[in-house]
Amino acid sequence: MGFVFSKVFSGLFGSEQIRLIIIGLDNAGKTTILYRLHKDEVVQTVPTVGFNVESVTYKNLKFQVWDLGGQTSLRPYWRWYYQDSNAIIYVVDSADKDRLEVAKQELELMLEEEEVKGLPLLIFANKQDLPEALSESEIVNALDLHSIKNRQWALFKISAIKGEGLNEGFEWLVDVLKY
Ligand code: G3D
Ligand code: MG
Numbered sequence: 104m105g106f107v108f109s110k111v112f113s114g115l116f117g118s119e120q121i122r123l124i125i126i127g128l129d130n131a132g133k134t135t136i137l138y139r140l141h142k143d144e145v146v147q148t149v150p151t152v153g154f155n156v157e158s159v160t161y162k163n164l165k166f167q168v169w170d171l172g173g174q175t176s177l178r179p180y181w182r183w184y185y186q187d188s189n190a191i192i193y194v195v196d197s198a199d200k201d202r203l204e205v206a207k208q209e210l211e212l213m214l215e216e217e218e219v220k221g222l223p224l225l226i227f228a229n230k231q232d233l234p235e236a237l238s239e240s241e242i243v244n245a246l247d248l249h250s251i252k253n254r255q256w257a258l259f260k261i262s263a264i265k266g267e268g269l270n271e272g273f274e275w276l277v278d279v280l281k282y
Pocket of ligand 2: 135
């Protein structure tokens with residue numbers, strides 16, 4: 104894991120395993136975020152059901168990543184990965200206005216899963232380096248985040264490609280997970 108990230112996460116290095124799920128529509132920038140955490144350790148698994156899960160493990164911290172959207176038949180398999188997870192990181196492409204509605208629907212569906220009940224939700228509004236990227240309040244409204252109840256959530260504007268905003272988001276998450 105990159106030095107900066109290991110610093111951010113050092114507060115979590117107890118004995119317990121911490122499992123973080125990173126999801127969102129394809130092209131949102133999830134793999135790019137994973138590479139930022141540690142390029143050399145990204146492991147891609149292709150289970151028989153045919154959906155890719157990428158993961159990075161660092162000390163007792165495990166990140167698992169996959170694409171949401173479309174294939175309803177694969178949804179039951181997600182539960183495997185949601186189980187025992189400690190937090191959800193939802194990534195959206197801030198410049199992909201056409202698919203924000205789909206991103207909102209997928210987020211809603213995901214939050215209904217029993218396995219993720221009450222888990223903190225970190226939203227990364229990615230690709231803020233693009234001129235057409237929507238603002239924070241536009242994304243909060245488009246995803247209807249204010250209707251989220253019974254869990255802590257926060258949205259951070261990031262550029263995964265530039266590595267901007269990620270630390271702030273992960274710091275929020277670490278704080279939430281500590282208490
Ligand atoms: P995914 O894993 O969610 O499907 P990827 O998304 O991480 O594969 O990223 C999809 C595309 O978006 C990639 O472009 C990637 O470089 C780009 N991308 C990711 N993060 C950012 C960002 O912060 N800003 C910009 N401008 N682009 C970003 P390619 O061209 O390789 O498909
Ligand atoms: Mg990917």
